[in-house]
Amino acid sequence: MESLFGSLPEMLDFQRVFLQTLEQRTTSSPDYHALETPEKLKKLLFSLGGSFLYYADHFKLYSGFCANHIKVQKVLKRAKTDWAFKEFLEARNPTKQHSSTLESYLIKPVQRVLKYPLLLRELVSLTDPESDEHSHLTEALKAMEKVASHINEMQKIYEDYGTVFDQLVAEQSGPEKEVTEISMGEFIIHSSALWQNPLPSLGRMRKDPELTLFVFKSALILVYRESKLKKRMTSSRPGDLDPFKFRWLIPVSSLQVRPGNSAGVCNVIFLSLFLSESRSKTDMVFKYHLNTSHQKQIKCNDINKNSILPPNNVVPQKQLSKQRCMFVV
Incomplete structure (x- = not known):
């Protein structure tokens, strides 16, 4: 189980805190769903950038999970040779939907954390370059790009040396x-x-x-x-x-x-x-x-x-x- 899920519980705890922060930011803006103009969105965008900037280093929790994803695929492949485990997975996905497979769920955190820089980059492109929110979002983007770079580095290390690490343990x-x-x-x-x-x-x-x-x-x-x-x-x-x-x-x-x-x-x-x-x-x-x-x-x-x-x-x-x-x- 440790090989499959690794730091997932810690990531889940952090995501709950991060989500709560985002929800607090949005609810603090009156008539949030009715905001239509950039002028009215300024405060909200500034707060959004601040949330990512404040929690950027916490997203490095994902690095170990993402790097181990290659190993997860190997572990799942071996585990599926066990009849009881295979039956257990099939019972939880009777319609055999790919989106409901364990593999699909385990790739979600990897996909999500690497999408955050894309979201911030889009928001930066839509704001006035001279505005405070543009500057704040730009700093948040840089911080999240560093996180993505760190995650990619961890993945590269495991790709190059993961087999050696496993052999030394064995x-x-x-x-x-x-x-x-x-x-x-x-x-x-x-x-x-x-x-x-x-x-x-x-x-x-x-x-x-x-x-x-x-x-x-x-x-x-x-x-x-x-x-x-x-x-x-x-x-x-x-x-x-x-x-x-x-x-x-x-x-x-x-x-x-x-x-x-x-x-x-x-x-x-x-x-x-x-x-x-x-x-x-x-x-x-x-x-x-x-x-x-x-x-x-x-x-x-x-x-x-x-x-x-x-x-x-x-x-x-x-x-x-x-x-x-x-x-x-």
């Missing part, structure tokens, strides 16, 4: 998985990093490889993806066609974050892990720079700094040096 060892699912609804931030001392298994390189770091509420994921051009030039075996040469999932329970103090370097954060295989408390340190905006987005509350447990899904310790350093580009 590959965790042990009777119980520390991370049961990687959801884009729990995505916090991503960045690039230069790996200064990569694993020997990656081969000789002219320059430090660039990793991509994905921070989720439940885990940190590191991925090295080889360039497409290099793959076309060097691949000779079927196994070489996999562009992801390094992938690693670190549960937040296995992660400690502490401020860096490198001389002459500002905004450094050290991520320290303790690997229990040797019981020698060997640190694996990932060191990278974060700019100010990134620091604001990473909350120490999201990291369990008191519980340092061994990560299940790791590269064998014999392949690791005592310290591995990365610098964010």
Whole structure:
């Protein structure tokens, strides 16, 4: 159920609040349904722009749901092989109307949130460029376009890396998985990093490889993806066609974050892990720079700094040096 609906309950709660705000704006205008001229609509349009402007960031709740929609389609396809589930869906759509299918309902939030910029753009085009309501609606449009851009970015990340995320979760060892699912609804931030001392298994390189770091509420994921051009030039075996040469999932329970103090370097954060295989408390340190905006987005509350447990899904310790350093580009 979590795979299908994700953050839908939170989205529904927000939509109720947003709808109530819009209704309050309209009812505050006397004879709302009788308004016919732009002059009489000015106050209402100004209020409408203010509502979207105020709640713009809340619409980012949709990003995880929209990004996971690709996964939802796969989950539904698998679920329909279950006779009981298929019968359950058919009982709720006896006339077999496409508009009443579960797939149709689940696509509605994706379609709706991306239509808001279109609505605002139309309203902007119909208002006087010199008016206050035009300016207010324009700012609201910019804010909602940023939301749409953010949603598209989340969808692109899942399209490119979603399979890797799912594989890393499945590959965790042990009777119980520390991370049961990687959801884009729990995505916090991503960045690039230069790996200064990569694993020997990656081969000789002219320059430090660039990793991509994905921070989720439940885990940190590191991925090295080889360039497409290099793959076309060097691949000779079927196994070489996999562009992801390094992938690693670190549960937040296995992660400690502490401020860096490198001389002459500002905004450094050290991520320290303790690997229990040797019981020698060997640190694996990932060191990278974060700019100010990134620091604001990473909350120490999201990291369990008191519980340092061994990560299940790791590269064998014999392949690791005592310290591995990365610098964010």
